[in-house]
Amino acid sequence: MSAVEPLVGAGGAPAELLLRDVHVLDPRAEIDARRDVRVRAGTIAEIAEPGSLAGEDGQEVVEGEGRLRLLPAFFDPHVHLRTPGQEHKEDIDTGTRAAAAGGFAAVIAMPNTEPVLDSAPLLRSLRDAAAREARVRVGFLPAITRGLQGEQLTEMAELREQGALGFTDDGKPVRSARMLRKALQYQRLCGGVLSLHEEDPTLSHGGAMREGAVSTALGIAGIPSVAESTMLARDAALAGYEDARVHFQHISCADSVEALAGAKARGFRVSGEVCPHHLLLTDEHVRGLDTRMKMYPPLAGEDDRRALVEGLRAGTIDCVATDHAPHARDEKEVPFEQAPMGTTGLETAFAVLHTELVLPGVLGLGTLVERMTAGAALFGLEPATVAAGRPADLALVDLDAQWVAGEEGWHSRSENCCFAGRSLRGRVLMTLAAGTIAHRDRALALAGAA
Amino acid sequence: MNHLLSIEQLARADIERIVSQAERFAEVSDREIKKVPALRGRMVLNLFYEASTRTRSSFELAAKRLSADVVNFAASGSSVEKGESLKDTVLTLSAHKPDAIVLRTPWAGAAELVSGWCAAAIVNAGDGKHEHPTQALLDVYTLRRRVGEIDGASIWIVGDVAHSRVARSNVLAFQRMGAKVTVAGPPTLIPREIEQLGCEVRYTLDQLPEADIVYALRMQHERMNEAWVPSMREYASWYQVNGRRLTPSQVLMHPGPVNRGVELSGEVVDSPQAVITAQVEAGVVVRMAVLYEVLAARGAHAPEARPAEPRTPALPQQAVGSGLA
Numbered sequence: 172m173s174a175v176e177p178l179v180g181a182g183g184a185p186a187e188l189l190l191r192d193v194h195v196l197d198p199r200a201e202i203d204a205r206r207d208v209r210v211r212a213g214t215i216a217e218i219a220e221p222g223s224l225a226g227e228d229g230q231e232v233v234e235g236e237g238r239l240r241l242l243p244a245f246f247d248p249h250v251h252l253r254t255p256g257q258e259h260k261e262d263i264d265t266g267t268r269a270a271a272a273g274g275f276a277a278v279i280a281m282p283n284t285e286p287v288l289d290s291a292p293l294l295r296s297l298r299d300a301a302a303r304e305a306r307v308r309v310g311f312l313p314a315i316t317r318g319l320q321g322e323q324l325t326e327m328a329e330l331r332e333q334g335a336l337g338f339t340d341d342g343k344p345v346r347s348a349r350m351l352r353k354a355l356q357y358q359r360l361c362g363g364v365l366s367l368h369e370e371d372p373t374l375s376h377g378g379a380m381r382e383g384a385v386s387t388a389l390g391i392a393g394i395p396s397v398a399e400s401t402m403l404a405r406d407a408a409l410a411g412y413e414d415a416r417v418h419f420q421h422i423s424c425a426d427s428v429e430a431l432a433g434a435k436a437r438g439f440r441v442s443g444e445v446c447p448h449h450l451l452l453t454d455e456h457v458r459g460l461d462t463r464m465k466m467y468p469p470l471a472g473e474d475d476r477r478a479l480v481e482g483l484r485a486g487t488i489d490c491v492a493t494d495h496a497p498h499a500r501d502e503k504e505v506p507f508e509q510a511p512m513g514t515t516g517l518e519t520a521f522a523v524l525h526t527e528l529v530l531p532g533v534l535g536l537g538t539l540v541e542r543m544t545a546g547a548a549l550f551g552l553e554p555a556t557v558a559a560g561r562p563a564d565l566a567l568v569d570l571d572a573q574w575v576a577g578e579e580g581w582h583s584r585s586e587n588c589c590f591a592g593r594s595l596r597g598r599v600l601m602t603l604a605a606g607t608i609a610h611r612d613r614a615l616a617l618a619g620a621a
Numbered sequence: 622m623n624h625l626l627s628i629e630q631l632a633r634a635d636i637e638r639i640v641s642q643a644e645r646f647a648e649v650s651d652r653e654i655k656k657v658p659a660l661r662g663r664m665v666l667n668l669f670y671e672a673s674t675r676t677r678s679s680f681e682l683a684a685k686r687l688s689a690d691v692v693n694f695a696a697s698g699s700s701v702e703k704g705e706s707l708k709d710t711v712l713t714l715s716a717h718k719p720d721a722i723v724l725r726t727p728w729a730g731a732a733e734l735v736s737g738w739c740a741a742a743i744v745n746a747g748d749g750k751h752e753h754p755t756q757a758l759l760d761v762y763t764l765r766r767r768v769g770e771i772d773g774a775s776i777w778i779v780g781d782v783a784h785s786r787v788a789r790s791n792v793l794a795f796q797r798m799g800a801k802v803t804v805a806g807p808p809t810l811i812p813r814e815i816e817q818l819g820c821e822v823r824y825t826l827d828q829l830p831e832a833d834i835v836y837a838l839r840m841q842h843e844r845m846n847e848a849w850v851p852s853m854r855e856y857a858s859w860y861q862v863n864g865r866r867l868t869p870s871q872v873l874m875h876p877g878p879v880n881r882g883v884e885l886s887g888e889v890v891d892s893p894q895a896v897i898t899a900q901v902e903a904g905v906v907v908r909m910a911v912l913y914e915v916l917a918a919r920g921a922h923a924p925e926a927r928p929a930e931p932r933t934p935a936l937p938q939q940a941v942g943s944g945l946a
Contacts, residue, residue, distance in 0.1 A: 384814035388629075390750035390789050391729050393813065460730035504708055506728030508749060 183607035185213030193235030213606020243555035244276030248546035249492035256285025271610035274566035337364030355415035374398035400426030407434035423468035425478030497585030572598035683908035757794035772799030780838030
């Protein structure tokens with residue numbers, strides 16, 4: 172139904188590059204080998220045996236030495252760019268710079284802004300802003316219900332015509348099953364994915380972290396894991412009943428993984444995402460009451476964390492999403508219970524997952540790359556692929572590079588990253604997004620043109 | 622010790638040192654002139670974000686007995702109501718250079734957070750539902766005076782454990798001192814996995830006679846409106862500590878204020894088994910010891926332990942003077 176291209180970015184000069192002797196890894200294209208890759212006018216022009224291509228006039232040559240990895244650039248189906256209304260936290264420029272620095276060529280922005288993205292005029296103005304400012308392409312998910320109030324559907328059909336990829340009330344659940352069911356039915360007219368934040372507010376009521384031994388020791392009201400899993404199971408059943416296409420956001424516990432697996436086994440058109448922080452951190456990290464560890468869903472127990480890793484490995488959970496949620500320093504420099512929920516994640520996602528899951532052998536690098544690019548297809552978009560004739564959506568990565576998260580500052584306007592201070596291995600040196608160089612690490616700043 | 626933030630951060634030796642110091646200050650309280658100059662010239666700031674009469678006045682009295690200057694700052698009616706953040710309030714008040722800040726807030730971890738923002742010694746007077754360490758210390762002190770050591774004693778903490786910072790601090794403090802702790806109350810008010818703090822859990826008072834010490838918690842009427850319990854009547858019938866349930870050898874404690882007829886019956890409140898008034902008395906000397914403890918590292922001097930000599934000044938004047946530098 173969408174009458175316009177759903178992803179929009181500022182673009183830029185089409186890249187002219189020769190990536191010589193890079194190790195191309197693209198599970199979708201079934202390449203895992205050293206290659207020369209030429210990008211001409213922003214398009215992947217040639218893929219050839221290593222050392223076989225020579226630089227052409229005006230082409231920058233990057234020497235991979237058989238060591239640097241060239242990956243399809245990542246896709247993040249869940250970020251908060253905070254525009255309009257909360258530009259002190261982030262805006263389209265800073266948010267997409269952060270995305271590019273993390274190797275992402277496209278992201279999907281959430282609608283819980285001020286005002287809420289719930290009308291076609293607002294969507295048009297945001298797309299115009301993205302066309303001026305976005306370093307990587309941005310897609311939008313407007314709200315399911317007006318003002319995220321859960322009472323009246325947005326004009327979903329018109330929003331789809333204006334480029335909406337789907338709809339979400341992210342930040343809030345669609346509390347009423349009746350309201351959600353209407354949205355699922357209306358999807359037959361307008362299409363688009365319904366992306367759901369699963370939370371039963373009567374169970375999460377007043378909680379600031381996951382319920383368990385740590386919340387009890389700290390005396391902080393807990394959010395039980397069933398606040399998510401029961402709502403997810405309800406919505407999976409509704410999706411199955413209406414044969415609707417539903418995506419579950421930021422899955423955080425074992426019961427939810429099981430409910431998702433059950434829905435998939437029944438042939439329901441459902442998918443799910445998981446965030447790096449839920450894959451790597453637990454409620455033990457909340458003990459120090461560092462507000463960067465406060466997010467929704469809250470960090471869970473170790474059993475849940477393991478179930479999420481296994482769910483991602485097995486493919487029950489389809490993709491990684493950062494839920495990049497910037498907040499200003501003074502908003503987070505408050506007692507834990509007062510702090511807003513959210514952590515930034517775009518700049519660290521690949522490096523933390525590579526360091527903590529790939530290097531210890533828990534997850535294959537190819538699997539990680541697949542899961543970090545799979546989000547596109549879930550929203551009906553062509554996934555990035557390293558293939559001749561395709562637009563250059565590429566991430567050049569040095570897997571051996573060591574760095575400390577946040578040590579050199581952030582591209583994001585905010586610094587509330589739960590991984591700040593961690594020693595990481597694996598760094599994105601260059602990101603090409605829709606054929607333009609969207610990010611270039613200092614390490615590559617002086618690479619000479621041929 | 623630079624701050625008193627939680628019982629969790631204290632070792633048994635820390636608790637014993639503070640309680641022993643409180644015992645020395647208790648001698649002072651029996652003298653005709655109750656003041657000692659240990660903290661003369663020091664400023665203690667009471668910063669309270671929650672209503673409190675007992676704890677605040679007890680800290681105030683403790684500071685005054687130690688000859689400190691006291692400033693009370695209540696959040697209501699202040700810049701806080703105009704939207705000032707905790708950090709800004711603390712930084713602003715720090716301009717007055719308080720030596721210690723006694724802090725009560727409705728937020729877990731706030732005392733620890735504030736300890737990173739300013740140079741003053743921070744004393745946690747209650748942070749949300751997390752901890753209330755001076756209450757636990759005064760309870761340990763009260764028990765030491767009443768029953769001696771509590772190694773091996775069985776202590777039951779009864780009532781609304783979920784919403785009680787007193788319960789959390791006391792579970793930890795009593796265990797540090799060697800006691801065996803059981804928490805008991807309606808399942809809706811016993812938080813998940815509290816066994817991991819090392820205590821046992823009971824949902825009835827059937828086994829209450831096995832306790833040496835019974836510590837009843839305050840049951841707030843709001844809990845009924847929020848459906849934590851079906852009614853105060855049913856709560857009282859199952860969980861009230863009364864003459865029928867309490868055996869004559871047991872010691873009864875309560876952090877106050879008591880709801881007579883709810884968590885405690887009137888007869889047990891007034892019985893000689895109850896040490897509730899002793900707890901209140903202990904509040905002042907224990908808080909004196911705490912203020913002394915956190916400021917001692919900064920050059921304060923306390924009276925030596927020695928038999929009471931009512932007319933003798935508690936401190937050699939020189940020592941006090943040296944603390945004023």
